[in-house]
Amino acid sequence: MDATQFAAMMDLLRQTLTAAVQGAARPAGPDPRLQRPTKMTADDRPEAYLEVFEAMAISAGWDQAQWATCLLPQLTGEAQAAARALSPEQMLDYPTLKAAILNRVGATPEGYRRKFREAQFSAEEHPRTIAHRLKDYALGWLNPDATTKARLVEVIVVERFLECLAPGPRLWVQRQAPATLDRAVELAEQYQAAEPTPAKPSGRSGATGSFPQLAPERAKGLGGRG
Numbered sequence: 001m002d003a004t005q006f007a008a009m010m011d012l013l014r015q016t017l018t019a020a021v022q023g024a025a026r027p028a029g030p031d032p033r034l035q036r037p038t039k040m041t042a043d044d045r046p047e048a049y050l051e052v053f054e055a056m057a058i059s060a061g062w063d064q065a066q067w068a069t070c071l072l073p074q075l076t077g078e079a080q081a082a083a084r085a086l087s088p089e090q091m092l093d094y095p096t097l098k099a100a101i102l103n104r105v106g107a108t109p110e111g112y113r114r115k116f117r118e119a120q121f122s123a124e125e126h127p128r129t130i131a132h133r134l135k136d137y138a139l140g141w142l143n144p145d146a147t148t149k150a151r152l153v154e155v156i157v158v159e160r161f162l163e164c165l166a167p168g169p170r171l172w173v174q175r176q177a178p179a180t181l182d183r184a185v186e187l188a189e190q191y192q193a194a195e196p197t198p199a200k201p202s203g204r205s206g207a208t209g210s211f212p213q214l215a216p217e218r219a220k221g222l223g224g225r226g
Helices: 003-022 046-060 064-074 077-084 094-104 109-118 127-142 149-163 167-175 181-194
Strands: none
Touching: 046 064, 046 077, 046 094, 064 094, 077 094, 109 127, 127 149, 149 167, 149 181, 167 181
16 A cells, blocks of 8 residues: 555545544445455555555444454565464454564564664655654554553663563563563563572682573573673
8 A cells, every 4th residue: 555545545534534533424334445355465564554444444434353354365474474373263363363462563662662772764755754663663662542541651660671671581581571570670680599509619729610501581680681
């Protein structure tokens, strides 16, 4: 879907939704222009494509049970790969399909956080484009519309807390996706408590203590960063 098609589709959806809100008479049956979504292209952001798809499906009056069936043939790239990783039953359940696609492309709070912190931009990119993308990433990460100020602070502190941990515990705690700072601290303490204590060196000259074999992610403690 190129920029012209996208603009035309959004204009049509806006007109349809405005008419519905104002109680205007709606033509019998769905608008023929909303009968078939366009195929996803390499330039489409999957999360934005899904937003347009859902607006189109609602405006066209599609049965939600058929949304996945309508969407599947239009998927390409990573979105298609996410769908193919599901079972046939999961693939035909739209909420499950959507969650799998968003998770695959990093359109989750953690994925947006990583993009916000790690995104690289070429020297040719326009400053306004860079600013717009960073704002999108921040909104996806922090979700200010549904988050209180106190919660925003906690999200940022949790991120900084994880950065202060060594790689082993940091990766392990991140995988548990702690929702609060207290939970992040609790998980870090669990990791620390479960980590074997190195054996003390023997009294023999030149002898060194033996260390138990740890899983790679637990090979370091909490004291420093690698």
